[in-house]
Amino acid sequence: MQPSSDDAFRRIARISSHLRPPASQMEEASLLRRANCRSKGGAHGFKVAILGAAGGIGQPLAMLMKMNPLVSVLHLYDVVNSPGVTADISHMNTGAVIRGFLGQSQLENALTGIDLVIIPAGVPRKPGMTRDDLFNINAGIVKTLCEGVSKFCPMAIVNLISNPVNSTVPIAAEVFKKAGTYNPKRLLGVTTLDVVRANTFVAEVLGVDPRDVNVPVIGGHAGITILPLLSQVNPSYSFTQEEISYLTDRIQNGGTEVVEAKAGAGSATLSMAYAAAKFADACLRGLRGDANILECSFVACQVTELPFFASKVRLGRSGVEEVLPLGPLNEFERAGLEKAKKELAISIQKGVSFINK
Secondary structure (H helix, E strand, O other): OOOOHHHHHHHHHHHHHHHOOOHHHHOOHHHHOHHHHOOOOOOOOEEEEEEOOOOOOHHHHHHHHHOOOOEEEEEEEEOOOHHHHHHHHHOOOOOOEEEEEEOHHHHHHHHOOOOEEEEOOOOOOOOOOOHHHHHHHHHHHHHHHHHHHHHHOOOOEEEEOOOOHHHHHHHHHHHHHHHOOOOHHHEEEOOHHHHHHHHHHHHHHHOOOHHHOEOOEEEOOOHHHEEEOHHHOEOOOOOOHHHHHHHHHHHHOHHHHHHHHHOOOOOOOHHHHHHHHHHHHHHHHHHHOOOOEEEEEEEEOOOOOOOEEEEEEEEEOOEEEEEOOOOOOOHHHHHHHHHHHHHHHHHHHHHHHHHHO
16 A cells, blocks of 8 residues: 555654644643654664754764764754754764754753763864863863753763863762762763874784774873773783883873964864774663773773773773773883872862862
8 A cells, every 4th residue: 555645744854843843832741752762763872962962072973973873862962953963964874863952941952861872062162272271161062061961861871072071070970969869980081082083093003903902091081181001011022121112102292293283273073983983882881781891981990099081991881890900010101100199189079169169
């Protein structure tokens, strides 16, 4: 039996509602039930929201997450331009159903029922700016978005990208504490780009494929707080002191290298989107129940006297299932650790004070 024209119109309307739901419909909670957020043929997997999806990181990240077979529903939220990004990415013939949300009034609908929230929202660095220069703007953005998460999807895992991560993760933690929804296992600062850079730069020195290299990077996500553990590189290799100094400096200043190369046109957006998608995929595989998912992340932990620290973590169904010890450090790394901790303590307190002032 051929479908009637009425059936065809209903199908078209249903598809259109995924791309840009009318404001009147967005108010109706009934539309947010899981069954209504999937179209026929949609992938079986997890619901993911990207907050800041129209930005320099958000757009390529949205494309990469649309390609991820573990994503069944992808919500793209921003305060500007999200309908256009949503329409563009919706044309990709992958399984994930995509929906766009625009502005603060649609934040609830963007977050309801979400399993993983990725937050790249905020302004990028420009030449001469440090990550701390971004603090006053991005801190307020992170606070608002995390208040939304605490209300509308308090059980979601949160991947926080917005800089300065050393301060925004403590901000998010304080917001969740005040709301009574804080779960340290589900709040993860994304430092994967430091690992990606470390693997790439070390591979260049060794003359090998970077996909075969794994360098743990601990500490934080800014300048001297980024501490690559070259003594623990896999496969094992003994670097000269000159190589250690060169690699450590380049890994710590990789972001500045990109900012300066773009000469005012932006910061590390493409490599950050790649790293964020890689980390999000690890979180989703953990949620699925895959074993032995190890990544580095800036999390609440007790590997040092600081309340937050980037360390190797084991991911699972509950988020962070285990924070691994730092392992043996050489003299150079121990000295770097002390410098990193001093800087980190200031950044962490800055985030806490922003919420509790």
